[in-house]
Amino acid sequence: MSNARQIAFDLLCGVQQGEYPLDHLLDAAADRFEDLSRPDRALAHALIYGTLRWQGRLDHVIDFWGKKPEKIDPRVRIVLRMALFQFLFMDRVPQRAIVHSAVELTKRNGRRYAAGFVNGVLRRALAAPEQVVWPDAAQDPVGWLATHHALPPWLARRWIERWGLTEAEALCTAINTIPEVTLRVNTLRTDRDALLQALGQDTEQIRTTHHSPEGIVVAGFKRSLTQWSSYQAGLFQVQDEAAQLVTHLVAPQPGETIWDACAGLGTKTAHLAQLMDHRGTLLAADRQGTKLDRLENEMTRLGITMVRRQVMDLEIPNAADGLPSFDRILVDAPCSGLGVLRKNPDGKWHTRPADLARCRQRQLTLLNSVAVHVRNGGRLVYAVCSMEPEENEGVVEQFLQNRSDFAIYRPEMNEVASPETFLTSEGYLKTMPHRHGMDGFFAVCLVRSASSL
Numbered sequence: 001m002s003n004a005r006q007i008a009f010d011l012l013c014g015v016q017q018g019e020y021p022l023d024h025l026l027d028a029a030a031d032r033f034e035d036l037s038r039p040d041r042a043l044a045h046a047l048i049y050g051t052l053r054w055q056g057r058l059d060h061v062i063d064f065w066g067k068k069p070e071k072i073d074p075r076v077r078i079v080l081r082m083a084l085f086q087f088l089f090m091d092r093v094p095q096r097a098i099v100h101s102a103v104e105l106t107k108r109n110g111r112r113y114a115a116g117f118v119n120g121v122l123r124r125a126l127a128a129p130e131q132v133v134w135p136d137a138a139q140d141p142v143g144w145l146a147t148h149h150a151l152p153p154w155l156a157r158r159w160i161e162r163w164g165l166t167e168a169e170a171l172c173t174a175i176n177t178i179p180e181v182t183l184r185v186n187t188l189r190t191d192r193d194a195l196l197q198a199l200g201q202d203t204e205q206i207r208t209t210h211h212s213p214e215g216i217v218v219a220g221f222k223r224s225l226t227q228w229s230s231y232q233a234g235l236f237q238v239q240d241e242a243a244q245l246v247t248h249l250v251a252p253q254p255g256e257t258i259w260d261a262c263a264g265l266g267t268k269t270a271h272l273a274q275l276m277d278h279r280g281t282l283l284a285a286d287r288q289g290t291k292l293d294r295l296e297n298e299m300t301r302l303g304i305t306m307v308r309r310q311v312m313d314l315e316i317p318n319a320a321d322g323l324p325s326f327d328r329i330l331v332d333a334p335c336s337g338l339g340v341l342r343k344n345p346d347g348k349w350h351t352r353p354a355d356l357a358r359c360r361q362r363q364l365t366l367l368n369s370v371a372v373h374v375r376n377g378g379r380l381v382y383a384v385c386s387m388e389p390e391e392n393e394g395v396v397e398q399f400l401q402n403r404s405d406f407a408i409y410r411p412e413m414n415e416v417a418s419p420e421t422f423l424t425s426e427g428y429l430k431t432m433p434h435r436h437g438m439d440g441f442f443a444v445c446l447v448r449s450a451s452s453l
């Protein structure tokens with residue numbers, strides 16, 4: 001049995017334990033991936049992401065065939081999910097190999113007693129997939145979305161109530177599709193046309209994004225992206241188109257003072273530096289110093305030297321005391337991440353309804369603690385990768401109730417690249433995977449009145 005399956009199993013067990021999100025576990029397992037051949041690395045990734053994407057559907061099949069499904073050991077369930085994922089979604093793996101590797105994985109991971117059970121369930125499931133009974137979409141739309149489209153029932157209920165079954169299904173189809181990889185050209189080093197030319201040696205399909213003026217969508221990699229000479233020369237960053245539009249909503253000008261208050265690994269920080277033409281003051285802050293260390297490396301790769309870093313936890317009262325006023329502040333806030341399930345499918349299974357209220361509280365705290373640092377007449381952009389109202393309008397409305405010195409700024413047409421499809425009449429930027437082919441983002445630009453409190 002290949003090591004790829006063992007690595008995938010270990011990471012899926014880690015996700016199930018819920019201690020860390022998938023991207024953290026992937027980072028921690030980087031050495032193990034390095035040891036794999038390229039096809040095995042691709043297999044491990046496909047198993048991890050695919051099994052998480054389709055978990056709800058796979059569990060429905062397991063529960064149909066397994067007697068007393070509630071008694072299945074969680075690790076045995078993970079083996080079954082991985083095997084069924086290969087059967088249902090990966091046509092290149094022969095059925096015998098699927099069953100054999102699942103049984104081996106069960107034995108190898110201390111579940112020898114369950115090997116016969118795994119063998120039996122898989123043999124039945126693979127022999128007669130058409131026998132599985134699914135909830136009826138008309139009678140039980142939540143059950144249908146939860147199983148066929150693999151969404152947790154609480155989220156299925158929410159999305160059907162908000163958008164109706166047809167649109168909720170379209171959204172699920174989009175989030176269960178492997179997303180395209182989108183790049184943002186580093187305009188401080190090259191331009192989009194030149195990068196389009198350079199990318200031809202590393203990737204088979206290349207096209208420009210529909211809305212962002214700096215975006216390029218790539219597919220069919222000839223080697224891994226970090227080996228491309230254009231990557232090593234810092235000619236681009238990987239960044240979803242929706243995230244690119246958020247920085248355009250900030251619209252920083254050369255020479256201004258800008259604070260990226262939740263800078264993380266610095267994808268938007270670098271874009272801010274580009275739009276500022278590398279002139280002015282740019283502060284990147286985050287509560288995690290390790291992220292800012294990685295941000296610094298990234299700025300070095302991109303040739304950006306204007307960024308000052310500062311570790312700062314904005315939930316600690318007065319943490320930002322001593323900072324001056326800024327022309328523009330970006331709060332790309334921590335959130336549920338329910339808008340980026342295409343890339344982080346584990347988020348479906350570890351997010352709980354109560355998390356939304358917690359996120360909203362935190363987002364308000366962050367906004368309130370930076371608001372005082374927006375200069376009179378300056379701008380505050382709030383963004384989250386979530387489509388949930390609690391974290392979107394809910395936060396903005398509550399913030400504005402307490403801060404009458406701020407108002408929503410409705411950007412002019414040319415301030416956000418082709419805004420017509422995702423800018424609402426209230427002035428909110430809202431993108432959705434099935435409507436726009438981008439991550440689900442919410443962003444708003446708030447302007448502070450010229451003479452303030």
Ligand SMILES: C[S@@+](CC[C@H](N)C(=O)[O-])C[C@H]1O[C@@H](n2cnc3c(N)ncnc32)[C@H](O)[C@@H]1O
Pocket residue numbers: 243261262263264265266267268269285286287288291312313314315316332333334335
């Ligand atoms: C959505 S991520 C930012 C992504 C980043 N702007 C980018 O484009 O790559 C949110 C960030 O907020 C940071 N964060 C969470 N709580 C915070 C707090 N209390 N104070 C400051 N930063 C915080 C997290 O560490 C995380 O890096």
